[in-house]
Amino acid sequence: MDYILLTHGAGSNRNAPLLIAVANAFTESGVEVVRYDLPFRQERPHGPPRSGDAARDREGLRAEVLKLRATAGRVWMGGHSYGGRQASMLAAESPGLVDGLLLLSYPLHPPRKPEQLRTAHFPRLQTAAVFVHGSRDPFGSIEELRQAISLIPATTRLLEVDGAGHDLGRNHAALAHRIVSEW
Numbered sequence: 001m002d003y004i005l006l007t008h009g010a011g012s013n014r015n016a017p018l019l020i021a022v023a024n025a026f027t028e029s030g031v032e033v034v035r036y037d038l039p040f041r042q043e044r045p046h047g048p049p050r051s052g053d054a055a056r057d058r059e060g061l062r063a064e065v066l067k068l069r070a071t072a073g074r075v076w077m078g079g080h081s082y083g084g085r086q087a088s089m090l091a092a093e094s095p096g097l098v099d100g101l102l103l104l105s106y107p108l109h110p111p112r113k114p115e116q117l118r119t120a121h122f123p124r125l126q127t128a129a130v131f132v133h134g135s136r137d138p139f140g141s142i143e144e145l146r147q148a149i150s151l152i153p154a155t156t157r158l159l160e161v162d163g164a165g166h167d168l169g170r171n172h173a174a175l176a177h178r179i180v181s182e183w
Helices: 017-028 039-043 053-069 082-093 142-149 172-182
Strands: 003-007 032-036 075-080 100-104 129-134 156-161
Touching: 003 017, 003 053, 003 082, 017 032, 017 075, 017 100, 017 172, 032 053, 039 053, 053 075, 053 082, 075 082, 082 100, 129 142, 129 172, 142 156, 156 172
Parallel strands: 003 032, 003 075, 075 100, 100 129, 129 156
Antiparallel strands: none
């Protein structure tokens, strides 16, 4: 059985409509999905992660992946925004931990602060990654993301969502099926 572990953005949880839609589409295609609340969200039902939460969130992801590895064929990991960033950082820290990444609205930089890139780990990323990104995302333009992705030595793909912002639009079900069909 193949699995994908999906997690949420900084202001959300495992029940985000986007994650539910993606999970449903993958499940329909025969891939088991685990939607996971990061440790900061397990601790606090509201509010963003604090500066010290990231390492603990990655350790939570690692523990979940290792549980899945015990019974799974292939394991992919990913998430929306902050969750995807933590997944990509964990994959860079632990090559071979997962078979692939699904990064939804990767937060390339804070809005209106393109000089604060969040890509230091990209050159160490040995895991294949699919990036799904809106053309109107304030956390990075499509062109900025293309340039950043070129730093990754592993195979990457970029699925552009025309006209969508950081939330990847309103029709999550259609987008989820597009992601699965191009996966």
